[in-house]
Amino acid sequence: xxxxxxxxxxxxxxxGQQVTLSCSPISGHRSVSWxxxxxxxxxxxxxxxxxxxxxxxxxxPGRFSGRQFSNSRSEMNVSTLELGDSALYLCASSxxxxxxxxxxxxxxxxxxxxx
Amino acid sequence: GDSVTQMEGPVTLSEEAFLTINCTxxxxxxxxxxxxxxxxxxGLQLLLKATKADDKGSNKGFEATxxxxxxxxxxxxxxxQVSDSAVYFCALSDxxxxxxxxxxxxxxxxxxx
Numbered sequence: 001x002x003x004x005x006x007x008x009x010x011x012x013x014x015x016g017q018q019v020t021l022s023c024s025p026i027s028g029h030r031s032v033s034w035x036x037x038x039x040x041x042x043x044x045x046x047x048x049x050x051x052x053x054x055x056x057x058x059x060x061p062g063r064f065s066g067r068q069f070s071n072s073r074s075e076m077n078v079s080t081l082e083l084g085d086s087a088l089y090l091c092a093s094s095x096x097x098x099x100x101x102x103x104x105x106x107x108x109x110x111x112x113x114x115x
Numbered sequence: 116g117d118s119v120t121q122m123e124g125p126v127t128l129s130e131e132a133f134l135t136i137n138c139t140x141x142x143x144x145x146x147x148x149x150x151x152x153x154x155x156x157x158g159l160q161l162l163l164k165a166t167k168a169d170d171k172g173s174n175k176g177f178e179a180t181x182x183x184x185x186x187x188x189x190x191x192x193x194x195x196q197v198s199d200s201a202v203y204f205c206a207l208s209d210x211x212x213x214x215x216x217x218x219x220x221x222x223x224x225x226x227x228x
Binding site for chain 1 (some may be wrong): 158
C-alpha cells in the first residue's frame with residue numbers, strides 16, 4: 001500500500017506570492033490533516049478534512065486555506081506569503097473508527113522557503 | 116485545553132545505554148497516546164501507540180505504558196543504537212480533537228558509537 005505522498009518536496013517563493021501544496025492520502029483513508037512545523041513553534045495543527053468537509057481548524061489566519069477532493073486528495077493554499085510562513089508542511093491521513101480517528105500516517109512534507 | 120509536555124533535549128547517549136524520554140499530558144477525556152519519530156529530512160513515523168489506560172505500546176525495542184493515574188506515557192528503550200538518533204514526539208488525540216493531534220515540543224536524541 002502506498003504511503004502518504006506530498007508534492008512538491010521543496011518550494012522557494014517570494015513574499016506576497018501564493019502557494020499550493022498537494023497531499024495524496026493512503027488509499028481508503030478519508031481524513032487528511034495538515035500541520036506546520038517550525039523550529040520555534042514546533043508542530044501546529046492547521047486543519048482537517050473528512051469527506052470533502054473541513055471538520056476542524058487550528059489557530060491560523062485566513063491566508064491559510066485548504067480543500068479536499070472526492071478522491072480524498074487534499075490541497076492547502078497560502079496566500080500573500082510572509083517570511084514567517086517558511087516551514088515544513090506535513091500532511092497526515094487517517095480513517096475514522098466511530099467518531100475517533102485511527103493513527104495518523106504522515107507524508108515526508110513540503111519544505112517551503114519564503115524569501 | 117489539552118496539552119503534551121515532554122522533556123527538553125537534546126539527549127546524548129552512548130550506544131547500548133538505556134533511554135527514557137518523559138511525556139506527560141493534560142486532557143479532559145480519555146485520549147489515545149502516541150510516540151512519533153522524525154529522522155533528518157523526513158516526515159513523522161508512528162513509533163507506537165496506546166489507546167486506553169494500562170495499555171503498553173511497543174515497537175522496535177521501544178516501549179511506553181499509558182499511565183492514567185500519573186497522566187504519563189514515557190518512552191523507554193533498553194539499549195539504544197546509533198540508528199535511533201532522531202527527534203521523538205509525544206502526541207495525543209481524543210474524540211473532541213478529532214483529526215487534530217496535539218504534539219509535545221520534541222526531544223532530539225543523539226546516540227554516539
